[in-house]
Amino acid sequence: MTKEITSKELTDFQKSLDATPGSAAIKNAVANNGIYKSSETLASKIAMDPTFSVEIDTGSVSDQKQSGLCWAFAALNTMRHPIQNNFKIKGFELSEAYMLFWDKLEKSNYFYENVINTAALPIGDRKVDFLMATPQQDGGQWDMVMALVAKYGVVPKAVMPDTASRTNSRELNSVLNTKLRKNAVTLRKLVNDGESENDIQRQKDEMLSEIYKILVYSVGEPPEKFDWAYRDDDKKYHKEVGITPQDFFKKYVGWDLDNYISTINAPTDDKPYNHVYTVELLGNVVGGRQVRHLNLELKDFKKLAVEQLQSGETVWFGSDVVKSSDRKLGIMDTKIYDLNSLFNTDFSMTKAERLDYVESMMDHAMVITGVELDENGDPTKWKVENSWGEKVGQKGYFVMSDDWFNEYVYQLVINKNLLSDQLKTTFDKETKDPKVLAPWDPMGDLA
Numbered sequence: 001m002t003k004e005i006t007s008k009e010l011t012d013f014q015k016s017l018d019a020t021p022g023s024a025a026i027k028n029a030v031a032n033n034g035i036y037k038s039s040e041t042l043a044s045k046i047a048m049d050p051t052f053s054v055e056i057d058t059g060s061v062s063d064q065k066q067s068g069l070c071w072a073f074a075a076l077n078t079m080r081h082p083i084q085n086n087f088k089i090k091g092f093e094l095s096e097a098y099m100l101f102w103d104k105l106e107k108s109n110y111f112y113e114n115v116i117n118t119a120a121l122p123i124g125d126r127k128v129d130f131l132m133a134t135p136q137q138d139g140g141q142w143d144m145v146m147a148l149v150a151k152y153g154v155v156p157k158a159v160m161p162d163t164a165s166r167t168n169s170r171e172l173n174s175v176l177n178t179k180l181r182k183n184a185v186t187l188r189k190l191v192n193d194g195e196s197e198n199d200i201q202r203q204k205d206e207m208l209s210e211i212y213k214i215l216v217y218s219v220g221e222p223p224e225k226f227d228w229a230y231r232d233d234d235k236k237y238h239k240e241v242g243i244t245p246q247d248f249f250k251k252y253v254g255w256d257l258d259n260y261i262s263t264i265n266a267p268t269d270d271k272p273y274n275h276v277y278t279v280e281l282l283g284n285v286v287g288g289r290q291v292r293h294l295n296l297e298l299k300d301f302k303k304l305a306v307e308q309l310q311s312g313e314t315v316w317f318g319s320d321v322v323k324s325s326d327r328k329l330g331i332m333d334t335k336i337y338d339l340n341s342l343f344n345t346d347f348s349m350t351k352a353e354r355l356d357y358v359e360s361m362m363d364h365a366m367v368i369t370g371v372e373l374d375e376n377g378d379p380t381k382w383k384v385e386n387s388w389g390e391k392v393g394q395k396g397y398f399v400m401s402d403d404w405f406n407e408y409v410y411q412l413v414i415n416k417n418l419l420s421d422q423l424k425t426t427f428d429k430e431t432k433d434p435k436v437l438a439p440w441d442p443m444g445d446l447a
Contacts (some may be wrong), residue, residue, distance in 0.1 A: 002019055020344060032343070036283075038340040040326070044335045052383050054309050055370035057310040059084055061396030062093055063389035066168035066268040068138030071447040072099040073387035074316050074365040075145040078413075079253045081314050081369075087252065095160040096244070096374045099145065100138075100169070101219045102152045106284040107136040108180060108211045112204050113286055115184045119191035130439050135180035137423065138169050139446025140284065142316060142413050146286035150257055152222070153245030159226045165218035172218050176211065183207045231297065254372070258290075259416050261427060264293040265301040266410065266443055267352045273297050274423065276430035279437045279444035292431050294423070298406060304414045306371055306379060311418070314385070316365050318411035318447045321364035324404060330393020332408070333401040351407055355442045362410045365447035366398070379405070410443070 017023055029038040051393075058081045064073050069273060076094040084092050114131055121128050165172040186207075190200045222245075229239040240248070249255075264277075271277060277293045296304075305315050325332045339347050354360035370383030384398040405445075416424060437443060 036337050039337040039339050041335055048331045048333055050394050050399050052370035052372045056314055058369050058385055060091055061385055061390055062387050064387045069096055070387055071140040071365040072096055072145050074367050077367050078314050078316050083252050090233055093157040095155045095157045097162055097166040097219050098160045098222055100153045100166055101215050101222050102148050103110045103284055104215055109137055109208055110284050110286055111135045111180055114281055115187045115189050117241055119188045135177045141291050143289050143291040144284045146257050148286040153249040155245050156228055160220055163219055260413050261416050262293045262411055263414050264295050264411050265298050268355050271295050274426055276434040277437050278434040279440040279441055282444045292434055294427050299358050304418050305412050307418050309371050314369050316413035317368055317409055318362040318365045320360045320408045323408050327392050330398040332398055333403045334403045334407055361442045361445040362447055
């Protein structure tokens with residue numbers, strides 16, 4: 001049954017508006033200042049004072065500029081924090097361009113393989129449409145950057161610095177996606193014409209060679225070995241000669257990558273807690289680390305973040321940064337804007353409802369570097385290192401209220417050693433055969 005809006009209803013709508021107390025003043029305020037500025041609260045600004053009882057000194061923030069590499073920036077930031085401390089190198093930064101190069105080459109191969117594997121499905125099939133909508137993009141997940149590090153290592157930014165396409169990736173993404181879609185036409189035809197696997201892979205290799213060339217021109221040539229010299233904070237000179245990116249990672253970062261796992265808080269009916277999930281068609285390195293999420297109840301999820309900070313490690317996290325967030329002030333707080341009072345209506349939804357009805361999703365990754373604990377040891381606010389440069393927030397740092405954490409933080413990367421024995425056993429057992437979520441599941445969104 002359908003029903004149009006009638007003229008009587010329009011008259012009633014206007015009468016209701018006219019009867020709303022202060023409607024004229026509200027109309028002027030919103031018209032002149034915009035919705036969010038008109039609803040901004042002083043109480044939130046006072047409560048989000050940037051002082052924390054547990055805080056890790058992480059130095060200056062990085063700047064992803066006009067790219068969607070927050071997930072890689074945040075991951076590299078969690079690595080550079082101990083490098084700065086252990087080797088006494090203030091202002092040190094790992095190369096995001098190096099990550100971008102290998103990510104886009106690997107994503108191209110991942111796309112081609114998925115095109116081949118779905119070639120029997122017709123154009124218009126939801127999976128085919130999903131692949132073609134965005135063959136590759138800047139976004140990613142924690143396990144995806146770990147797959148790159150495991151295969152290619154890391155390098156200092158001085159060894160592979162930014163280029164125009166690293167700092168503004170729009171043109172590169174457009175060119176790559178056009179080429180990938182064009183090649184998808186060819187690959188689907190080869191498969192459906194019954195060409196041999198060897199012939200298909202040979203043509204795919206030629207396609208990848210062209211992608212490699214585009215990336216070298218745009219981002220630079222990644223080194224197989226490099227020399228690197230620096231002076232530490234004590235003015236002592238150090239030099240590495242002919243070191244590989246993999247050996248650089250082992251010496252300067254030294255992580256066991258398997259120790260750092262993705263935990264999520266997704267309170268939807270289709271994802272029971274304390275189980276491991278993956279997402280179909282989500283990844284970058286074929287044959288590399290699979291995206292895996294251990295879904296936890298909020299209290300366990302949050303407790304692990306506090307414990308990791310108390311142990312001296314920062315926390316990579318994924319969230320919906322655009323919700324109840326003021327970029328200039330550097331505040332993420334559910335009370336920063338009072339839209340309910342401004343419009344005299346109710347905008348509230350549960351976290352599960354926002355996920356199920358596409359109102360919210362993980363769209364940005366950052367790093368938690370501190371927390372304020374009350375007298376009971378419970379968090380009240382969190383310190384966040386962003387990757388938007390020093391012109392936002394407090395020299396690039398944000399304050400996140402604990403309520404905002406509850407509502408809009410979806411993913412934390414946790415050192416597995418902090419898990420209970422039961423959760424460790426669950427993760428180790430189920431990670432071999434996780435439940436597979438649909439490609440368009442909200443837990444497959446890329447930061």
